Amino acid sequence: MNGRPVPQLDPTDRRILTAMQAGLPLVPEPYAEVAAWLGLAEAEVIARVSALQSRGVIRRIALAPNHYALGMLANGMSVWDVSDAEAETLGAAVGALDFVSHCYLRPRARPVWPYNLFAMIHGPDRATVEAHRAEIAALLGRACAASDILYSTRILKKTGLRLKQTGD
């Protein structure tokens, strides 16, 4: 879609990613543990995981907070029509807000959809989400021509993203 070349993963990279997919083992030397599972040297696993992160295949190794457990019971997909000239800068600023978990630039689909900046807002309740939305509106100021917010009313389907087990 974006023409970016897809980096090739060799079979060993794929085995490492598959082994780590369910989570990093909670032991003092987790990369040595993954290496032991796969019959590799720890140094090779560390080198390959570092390289995969440098290439952007692994975006980061991190924990994923459970928004609901942390009291963030409401969320809304806020959408903004931001001037193209300022979209990169303003997108980064919106993405840096504490209450925004995901932030993307996407193409518009005029006339039905004039919005190019998508920011998922989290809060303990809908009133807080709306207050956060007003903060984003203030941040964007006159660079934003129109905005809306879409609340999800129902999950129709949800399946996790899973790496295929096969070697290619």
Added chain:
Amino acid sequence: MRRAPLDPEALDVTDRAILNRLQEGFPICPAPFATAGAALGLTGEEVIARIARLRDIGAITRFGPFMDAEAMGGAFCLCAMEVPEDRFETVAAQVNAHPEIAHNYARDHRLNMWFVLACETPAAIARIARRIEGETGLNVLRFPKVREFFIGFRVAL
């Protein structure tokens, strides 16, 4: 996945610091928990015990690598449709029947159905979208990601 909020007392200041800091990244070195803990004034064993507890009480959903799905060789696209209310359930079933639909949400907008297509190739995204259009007689608007800004979100300390 836990849907109920935790008692605010369930997390102390150190838990919250771990939640914030370890969303941003984790070291790739022989003893990464010790390295991560040093910045928080904790030993590696303490960091491990706290992450295990955060997982057990449901404060986190996972701890591990976040992979770029496109770099893994796939193609992904957010799509939206304007579905007449009286056909909504039928169209939802038609859309969800495709294994390439990763998730699908009803939303309160004129564009009332939003789903993500996950395919092997970019060409397959267009093919499946056109197939859904043929089956439903409705437009499938495609919103591929042009740029992603990731920061995560912070819990108050």
